[in-house]
Amino acid sequence: MRVLGVDPGLTRCGVGVVDVAPDRTATLVDVVVLRSPTDLSIERRLRRIADGLEAVFDEHRPQAVALERVFARSDVSTIMGTAQISGVAMLIAARRELPVALHTPSEVKAAITGYGRADKKQVGTMVARILGLDAMPKPADAADALALAICHAWRTGGVAGEAVRDAASIGRVEADAPGLTPAQRAWIAAERSAAVSGAARRLRE
Amino acid sequence: MRVLGVDPGLTRCGVGVVDVAPDRTATLVDVVVLRSPTDLSIERRLRRIADGLEAVFDEHRPQAVALERVFARSDVSTIMGTAQISGVAMLIAARRELPVALHTPSEVKAAITGYGRADKKQVGTMVARILGLDAMPKPADAADALALAICHAWRTGGVAGEAVRDAASIGRVEADAPGLTPAQRAWIAAERSAAVSGAARRLRE
Incomplete structure (x- = not known):
């Protein structure tokens, strides 16, 4: 399943494309951060981002689109740009007859890290670990777009997405426990490794 | 000058097209309220409205587009739909290389009625009067879209738009005062006529 994730924004719009196999293994297809200069008019900025989005859709032909569900936050001007870009992204998907799903930031965090407030x-x-990348995708918009795409594939995969959400604390599960997602296993391993290096650091100090 | 005004909304999106002559006379070209069923997914609703908008753009070939500037209000779900539609409308305009202007509701009211809190x-x-219509355009989204289009033409016409905004109360100006816009003259006449019928009604009672 090829999923395109969009972290919508007018200044920086993260777009990530991943292939997710039935065994939930995820592979990076492409990741890009579309930008629009702040000195352009809003409609030209929207067009700039829309053109970039369509190019990614055309090149990679995703089967589903995942977007961050936008909530009202304190900064009104940011919400507006974000909502406008999300409208444009949804329109582009709808015109290609692609299903669109919205996920909240905490749903994405829970699916990817096992912890909704990561x-x-x-x-x-975790995105780097899941996709087998050497480094964390940067900027954060790129990682968020990939996280959205992976989250969507996993959650629509059925049971496991729910299992991740229900595991409120990864401390409660063992890395080799049955039914764990690759993300959960990798996260637990990362946590342990961090704990080990923390211990080593403390020994040195 | 042919202006297309959009009162953005996901459930009802008002679209009005007017021709405005150099002497500020405004003529109705078309007015339509695009709707999308609430039981469709958001992306399909956006597509429905976008298709309708593009049909109006294609049929009437406006030279400029005016949109209501969206502010955060209490109802978050409404803001999101409104912002998404406004993003889609701006994209459609930008892809046709048309200038887009945003006007606040109070700017529109001031330009049309001479009073920012009408x-x-x-x-x-006033929209009916300005366009010489027998009845008020309904629903309100239709009238608002036409008001936006007229407001835009008048405000970009230069001086007069500012003059209207500065006339905080139409009570301070006379109908035959120099520099009044047609809207202001018509509004003052309407106010007087209402006052007269109010007086007549009181006499009958």
Whole structure:
């Protein structure tokens, strides 16, 4: 299943494309951060981002589209740009007859890290680990777009997505427990490795 | 100058097209309220409205586009749909290389009625009067879209738009005062006529 994830934004719009196999293994297809200069008019900025999005759709022909569900936050001008870009991305998907799913940031974090309040670094680290990348995708918009795409494939895969959401704390599960997602296994391993290096650091100090 | 005004919305999207002559006379070209069923997915609703908008653009070939500037209000779900549609409308305009202008509701009310806090009925009445229509365009989304288009033509016409905004109360100006816009003259006449019928009604009672 090829999923295109969009972290919508007018200044930076993260777009990630992943292939996810039935065994939930995820492979990076492409990741790009579309930008539009702040000195352009809003309609030209929207067009710039829309053109970039369509180029990614045309090149990689995703089967599904995942977007971050936008909530009202304190900064009104940011919400508007984000909502406008999300409208444009949904329109592009709808015109290609592609299904669109919205996921909240905490759903994405829970699916990817096993923890709904993970920070950006944890998400980025896990995305790199899941996709077998040497480094965390940067900027955060790129990692978020990939996380959305992976989250969508896993959640629509059925049971496992729910299992991840229900595992409120990864501390409660063992890395070799049955039914764990690759993300959960990798995260637990990463946590242990961090704990080990933390211990080593403390020994040195 | 042919202006297309959009009162953006996911459930009802008002679209009005007017021709405005150099002497500021405005003529109705078309007005339509695009709708999308609430039981469709958001992306299909956006597509439905986008298709309708493009049909109006294709049929009437406007030279400029005016949109209501969206502000954050209490109802988050409404803002999102409104912002998404406004993004889609701006994209459609940008892809046709058309200039897009945003006007706040109070700017529109001031330009059309001479009073920035006019209610919907006052705006609708004035729109009908300005365009020489027998009845107020309905629903309010239709009247608002036409008001936006007229407002845009008048405000970009230069001086007069500012003059209208500065006339905080139409009570301070006379109908035959120099520099008044047709809207202001018509509004003052309407106010007087209403006052007269109010007086007549009171006499009968």
